[in-house]
Every structure is written in C-alpha cells, then in structure tokens.
Amino acid sequence: MTRHVARPGTGNVPLLLNEIRHALTRLRDEGAPTTLDLTGIPMMPEDTHAFDASLGQGEVRAVVDAGGESEVQETGFAGVWRITHRNADGAVLARHIEVTHVPDILKSQPVDIAAGLERLAVRLAADLAPDLVADLTEDLDRPEEVS
Structure with missing residues (x-):
C-alpha cells in the first residue's frame, strides 16, 4: 500500500506550475501571452519558497523605478518572468508571472x-x-x- 505524506502548505504550487506549463505551450504555439496574478492566490511562506525554487532564476533581471520599484526577473524557463511590484516604502503590492517574450513593463x-x-x-x-x-x-x- 502506497502512503502519501501530506506536505505543509496550500498545495497550490503544482497547480501553478501546471498552469505555467499550459501558458508556455500557448505562447509557443499561438504567440499568446498570459499573466498570472499571484497576489490573490493563497500561499504560505513555504509555498512561496518552493514555487520560487521550482521556477529558478534566469539570466535577465531589470528594475523599473516608477512610483515604487518593480523587479522583473527571468525564471529558469525562457518566456516565464517573475514580476514584483513594490510601493515607495518597499512593501509588496503585487506579484505576477508573465509568460511572454518580453514583459509589458519593459516595453x-x-x-x-x-x-x-x-x-x-x-x-x-x-x-x-x-x-x-x-x-x-x-x-x-x-x-x-x-x-
């Protein structure tokens, strides 16, 4: 009998990674970009850590300073970008994943x-x-x- 051990967290990480896989397929096949708003998705600190570790880090990083800092970080998967928007005090306002050739904020x-x-x-x-x-x-x- 196989016993499944429950991992701490919400269980949203595999769901998000699968959604990103589908979005990357759409980008490749149709050229259609996708934005996932992570702000409203329930994630515990261990989920966020596991999610960020799963995506890894790519070669490109940009910081846009417009009323607060926005960091754009390529993940370890070409076409998948992690974007974090902060207010002037540095508090996180929003976190997104953009599956696209170039994130809109950089255009x-x-x-x-x-x-x-x-x-x-x-x-x-x-x-x-x-x-x-x-x-x-x-x-x-x-x-x-x-x-």
Whole structure:
C-alpha cells in the first residue's frame, strides 16, 4: 500500500506550475501571452519558497523605478518572468508571472517613444547647432575658387 505524506502548505504550487506549463505551450504555439496574478492566490511562506525554487532564476533581471520599484526577473524557463511590484516604502503590492517574450513593463509605450523622439531632436539641435553654425561661417569666410 502506497502512503502519501501530506506536505505543509496550500498545495497550490503544482497547480501553478501546471498552469505555467499550459501558458508556455500557448505562447509557443499561438504567440499568446498570459499573466498570472499571484497576489490573490493563497500561499504560505513555504509555498512561496518552493514555487520560487521550482521556477529558478534566469539570466535577465531589470528594475523599473516608477512610483515604487518593480523587479522583473527571468525564471529558469525562457518566456516565464517573475514580476514584483513594490510601493515607495518597499512593501509588496503585487506579484505576477508573465509568460511572454518580453514583459509589458519593459516595453516602451508609444507616447513615451514620441516624447523621447522630441527630447532627442532638441538635444541634437543643441549639440549640433554650434558645429553647424561654425561650418557655415567657415564656408562663408572662405573665398570662392575661380576656375
């Protein structure tokens, strides 16, 4: 007779890992991203530890500072990202798993791209204008060659 030993915790870790497996399959086959909100899922500290250990850690980590720190960490599985949002005091506001090529928080938004383009144009004008003026002045001061 096989005896099953109950593990402490909620038992949600295998369920979450299986959901991530299905989401990764959808990403591979259909290109469809998935976000899992871990914030409302009951997990005891040992569940969180087991879950994080099961996912492992990948090579990419980014921190976004916008009204509080958001950490984006690639897991040991390509396409699976762990994202933790904190408030200005450092308290965890939300934890997500994004199954995607690149997490949305790392993608530049069109309005930000437009603003960046305007700032770059101003910087280029400020940086290049003195050189352009000097070049034009030099050309005006140089006598024309007669052929």
